Amino acid sequence: MNLTDEQNEAIAKQQAHEVPTRRTVIPALEAIMYHPFPVLDEGFIRVVDYMGGDESVIRAARVSFGKGTKRVSDDKGLIRYLMRNYHTTPFEMAEIVLHVRVPMDAWRQWIRHRTASVNEYSTRYSIAIDMAQETAPDQWRLQAGTNKQGSEGLLDIKAGDILTLKEKIFHGAARDLYQERLEHNVAREQARKDLPLSTYTEAYWKIDLHNMLNFLWRRMDGHAQLEIREYATIIGEQIVARWVPFTWQAFLDYRLHATHLSAQAHEVVRRMLQGEQVTQENSGLSMREWNELMEQFPIRLQET
Numbered sequence: 001m002n003l004t005d006e007q008n009e010a011i012a013k014q015q016a017h018e019v020p021t022r023r024t025v026i027p028a029l030e031a032i033m034y035h036p037f038p039v040l041d042e043g044f045i046r047v048v049d050y051m052g053g054d055e056s057v058i059r060a061a062r063v064s065f066g067k068g069t070k071r072v073s074d075d076k077g078l079i080r081y082l083m084r085n086y087h088t089t090p091f092e093m094a095e096i097v098l099h100v101r102v103p104m105d106a107w108r109q110w111i112r113h114r115t116a117s118v119n120e121y122s123t124r125y126s127i128a129i130d131m132a133q134e135t136a137p138d139q140w141r142l143q144a145g146t147n148k149q150g151s152e153g154l155l156d157i158k159a160g161d162i163l164t165l166k167e168k169i170f171h172g173a174a175r176d177l178y179q180e181r182l183e184h185n186v187a188r189e190q191a192r193k194d195l196p197l198s199t200y201t202e203a204y205w206k207i208d209l210h211n212m213l214n215f216l217w218r219r220m221d222g223h224a225q226l227e228i229r230e231y232a233t234i235i236g237e238q239i240v241a242r243w244v245p246f247t248w249q250a251f252l253d254y255r256l257h258a259t260h261l262s263a264q265a266h267e268v269v270r271r272m273l274q275g276e277q278v279t280q281e282n283s284g285l286s287m288r289e290w291n292e293l294m295e296q297f298p299i300r301l302q303e304t
């Protein structure tokens with residue numbers, strides 16, 4: 001990840017700035033404020049602002065005057081109760097602002113999360129960021145057979161070498177064409193139209209904790225595309241885990257690593273636990289549902 005001297009200087013200045021406050025302060029998050037976490041080859045994520053933390057969730061849930069803290073175990077238990085029972089509004093009381101640099105194809109998926117406020121770098125106004133995400137020769141993923149939206153396995157490196165080389169040439173040609181249009185004084189809004197989707201964009205992204213968790217639930221999941229998953233995993237593990245540790249643990253336990261069963265799947269599990277031999281044919285589940293259920297449980301239920 002490349003930052004200019006000017007950008008590094010701005011970050012150092014931001015990190016040196018301290019003011020006393022009566023607002024909720026999370027020391028673990030303060031320690032990483034403004035720090036850019038690298039993602040992919042040239043992307044990053046950094047926290048530029050936040051409001052509240054676990055304490056704000058607790059205070060809102062109790063509608064209390066105080067700091068929110070009764071006892072740590074009570075606070076933790078309350079957050080877990082709220083998460084378990086989908087009592088979601090207290091989680092809307094905390095907010096965070098991130099500054100992100102993301103390739104446009106991943107950004108296109110990211111921006112589908114409508115409950116965030118976004119301000120994106122304007123390539124009508126400014127010259128497009130001169131960075132495109134490059135794929136290493138050993139990182140070309142193969143089309144998955146069953147999941148039409150997914151990938152599985154990697155292309156052999158010999159073929160990958162050629163694709164990576166051709167990608168470099170293509171990126172260079174697209175950039176040269178863009179540059180040539182600018183030199184002819186073509187408007188930036190039109191000159192940009194053939195820049196590849198791998199071109200990086202930057203944005204400020206503000207979201208409350210409830211909707212952030214929804215974003216992470218969808219985008220940390222194995223079904224999400226690898227590139228956006230890398231962003232979501234860093235946001236989750238490096239940022240949200242520091243910001244709201246009780247909420248983060250409850251989220252891992254009751255959402256990310258939890259299993260949701262349909263009524264029919266629940267019935268299949270019940271029959272299996274009673275020792276019945278259940279097969280896809282007599283389960284009442286479609287093949288797809290059956291396979292998904294079997295995937296959710298690493299131990300094959302029929303064998304218990």
Ligand SMILES: Cc1cc2nc3c(=O)[nH]c(=O)nc-3n(C[C@H](O)[C@H](O)[C@H](O)COP(=O)(O)OP(=O)(O)OC[C@H]3O[C@@H](n4cnc5c(N)ncnc54)[C@H](O)[C@@H]3O)c2cc1C
Pocket residue numbers: 112113114115116149211214218219223224225
């Ligand atoms: C693995 C994966 C594959 C996907 N594939 C596709 C695809 O093929 N094509 C495609 O177009 N999209 C696809 N999406 C995008 C997906 O359908 C959602 O649009 C995206 O994940 C945003 O989720 P969200 O609506 O929950 O988030 P947000 O927009 O942040 O909304 C959060 C919640 O707010 C509520 N909400 C927000 N806006 C409204 C509204 N207008 N009306 C009612 N309730 C609202 C809903 O409860 C929603 O869950 C995919 C997403 C994933 C994770």
